[in-house]
Amino acid sequence: MTTIQIKDKKFSLSIPEAEILKAVREVGEAINRDLAHKNPLFICVLNGAFMFAGDLMKTVSVPCEITFIKLSSYDGLYTTGSVKEIIGLNESVVGRTVVVVEDIVDTGLTMERILDSLHAKGANEIRIATFLQKPDALQRDITVDYVAMKIPNDFIVGYGLDYDGYGRNLKDIYTVVPE
Ligand code: 5GP
Numbered sequence: 001m002t003t004i005q006i007k008d009k010k011f012s013l014s015i016p017e018a019e020i021l022k023a024v025r026e027v028g029e030a031i032n033r034d035l036a037h038k039n040p041l042f043i044c045v046l047n048g049a050f051m052f053a054g055d056l057m058k059t060v061s062v063p064c065e066i067t068f069i070k071l072s073s074y075d076g077l078y079t080t081g082s083v084k085e086i087i088g089l090n091e092s093v094v095g096r097t098v099v100v101v102e103d104i105v106d107t108g109l110t111m112e113r114i115l116d117s118l119h120a121k122g123a124n125e126i127r128i129a130t131f132l133q134k135p136d137a138l139q140r141d142i143t144v145d146y147v148a149m150k151i152p153n154d155f156i157v158g159y160g161l162d163y164d165g166y167g168r169n170l171k172d173i174y175t176v177v178p179e
Contacts, residue, residue: 001013003177004170004174006157006163006164006166006167007163007164007166009163009176009177010176010177011156011157011158011163011167011174011175011176011177012174012175012177013172013173013174014151014156014172014173014174014175015149015151015172015173016172017171017172019149020055020148020149020159020171020172020173021055023148023149024052024055024056024059024131024148025055025059026148027056027059027129027146027147027148028056028057028058028059028060029059030146031056031060031062031099031129031146032059032060032061032062034127035062035064035097035099035127036062037062038062038097038125039063039064039065039096039097040062040064040065040096040097040098040099040127041064041065041066041067041091041093041096041097041098041099042057042060042064042065042066042067042098042099042101042129043066043067043068043069043089043098043099043100043101043118044066044067044068044069044101045069045070045071045100045101045102045103045110045114046068046069046070046088047070047160047162047168048102048103048104048160048161048162048168049101049102049103049131049160050160050168051159051160051168052101052102052103052131052148052159052160053066053101056101056129065091067088067089067090067091068088069086069087069088069089069114070086070087070088071085071086071087071110071113071114085117086113086114086117089121092121092122093118093121093122093123094121094122094123094124095122095123095124096123096124096125097123097124097125097126097127098118098123098125098126098127099126099127099128099129100114100115100118100126100127100128100129101129101130102114102128102129102130102131103130103131103132103159103160103161104130104131104132104133104134104156104161105128105130105132105133105134105138105142105144105147106134106137106138107137107138107139107140108138108139108140108142109139109140111128111130111140111142111144112140112142115128115142127145127146128142128143128144128145128146129145129146130144130146130147130148131148131149131159131160132147132148132149132150132151132156132161132173133147133149133150133151134150134151134152134153135150136152136153137153151173154175154176155175155176156173156174156175156176157170157173157174157176158170158171158172158173158174159171159172159173161173163176
């Protein structure tokens with residue numbers, strides 16, 4: 001088993017790159033089928049979704065725009081419960097179909113905050129595309145339209161997701177090894 005060390009934690013390989021890329025391609029193909037004539041605006045939530053968005057957009061072939069927003073709700077291994085404001089959205093979403101591109105939907109609190117904000121800004125239709133979802137952790141009534149992979153309720157790193165700032169560059173997903 002491949003294990004790596006990041007700071008004080010050990011992580012073991014759980015989803016290899018090839019599996020990730022296949023699942024991401026399938027999401028892109030579904031989006032191509034569903035949003036062909038909707039001129040969607042993709043909103044990539046930084047930092048975690050940068051790698052997912054990069055690979056996803058290579059498959060998406062419908063006319064579209066992509067922009068990037070930032071917010072943070074996570075501190076180390078545990079959610080802080082406080083969700084900050086969206087920053088960096090300069091495009092108007094009024095009347096548009098938007099696709100929020102996220103790294104992971106965990107409790108759903110972050111996504112709920114983003115959805116509220118986009119509704120308030122006048123988006124017509126909002127779809128969610130997430131790389132990962134932890135269905136057992138969901139605490140909010142949120143419909144996730146596109147999920148590349150569902151995973152158990154364990155802390156993971158890689159493919160854009162970090163542990164205290166490290167591990168985002170890993171091309172595979174690793175799961176924390178319990179101490
Ligand atoms: P939620 O608000 O849904 O509880 O959390 C969403 C955010 O928490 C994600 O965008 C991500 O940044 C972070 N997060 C949730 N689970 C994990 C995890 O297992 N690993 C990492 N690195 N971040 C996570």
